[in-house]
Amino acid sequence: MSTKEKVLTYIQKAYPEAISGQLICDDLQVSRTAVWKAIQTLKEEGYAIHSQGKNGYQFLVPPVVKETIQERLQTDLIGKKLTIVPTISSTNTVAKQTADYLPEDGAVLIAEEQTTARGRLGRNWNSLKGKTVSLSITLTPKIAPTSASLITQIVAAAFIEASKNSLPVKIKWPNDIVINGQKLCGILTEMSAELTQIHYVVVGIGMNTNLVKEDLPIDLQEKATSLAIQLGHEIDPNPLISDFLTHFEKLYQEFIQTGSTKAFLDICCEHSAVLGKEIYVLTKKEKKLAYAKTIDDEGQLLVQYQGSSELIPLFAGEISIRGLDGYI
Known part of the structure; x- marks a missing residue:
């Protein structure tokens, strides 16, 4: 692991607190300049590291570590x-x-x-x-x-x-x-x-x-x-x-x-949000009311369209579904 990666891990693991640059230097046995350069590089790469004066460096939102x-x-x-x-x-x-x-x-x-x-x-x-x-x-x-x-x-x-x-x-x-x-x-x-x-x-x-x-x-x-x-x-x-x-x-x-x-x-x-409910099936051309019956062994949603008892499989790449009153 490079010095830059080690510095990043120190600041990430300190969240939600700040960690002093001196502490990082002491633990890694590197100079303050090396830590400062690592932090500048991390910032240039897009890491939202905030300088907190004497308190050191800090992430303000939970980081992925x-x-x-x-x-x-x-x-x-x-x-x-x-x-x-x-x-x-x-x-x-x-x-x-x-x-x-x-x-x-x-x-x-x-x-x-x-x-x-x-x-x-x-x-x-x-x-x-x-x-x-x-x-x-x-x-x-x-x-x-x-x-x-x-x-x-x-x-x-x-x-x-x-x-x-x-x-x-x-x-x-x-x-x-x-x-x-x-x-x-x-x-x-x-x-x-x-x-x-x-x-x-x-x-x-x-x-x-x-x-x-x-x-x-x-x-x-x-x-x-x-x-x-x-x-x-x-x-x-x-x-x-x-x-x-x-x-x-x-x-x-x-x-x-x-x-x-x-x-x-x-x-x-x-854990389905749609099975047992009436839904709208949306294609580029139309919007049809259907009842979501089950999911078959191939992962297809089987629906009954209004006025029909036939189970029709829906193919995920071709359609979208919506709830009657909103997103679902």
């Missing part, structure tokens, strides 16, 4: 290569660019801010530094390309498992995590493949961790939320990230090794 995540992580593959950056265009975009050159199974890329991110169906999805977590996982599964979309629901189930003890979160099929009818997370799965072979899959999740209501545009304040808003206090994102990655590996490896979708789809059904 590599060492803390790795200490808690219980995986054999996922996150063994872990990269954390303060600001990025899009974790999915950068992960795909890297995978085009050399896909590394289980590699995880995390950013505290995205500036040009994309959501499902080409929608924009950006984030605020220190108040959101954007995370992408690169995978090289030996499964049929037609099964890759199931990884979206593995991510959703893993987030449910990681957070269900603190909040009653639900899944809005196929790729949103919601609570009290408001969006908490979005998931985006992208793939490079031939007709019968996957080169790699990059799956990303954007988590609203410490946003406050005022951080959200007025038109989204009733549609979106954060863990901090729901809990009424700031959260440490690091245990959530570690637990999420740990649960993801367990569910993902079971799927890859056995082909069974039962474990994660049972979670998706149990």
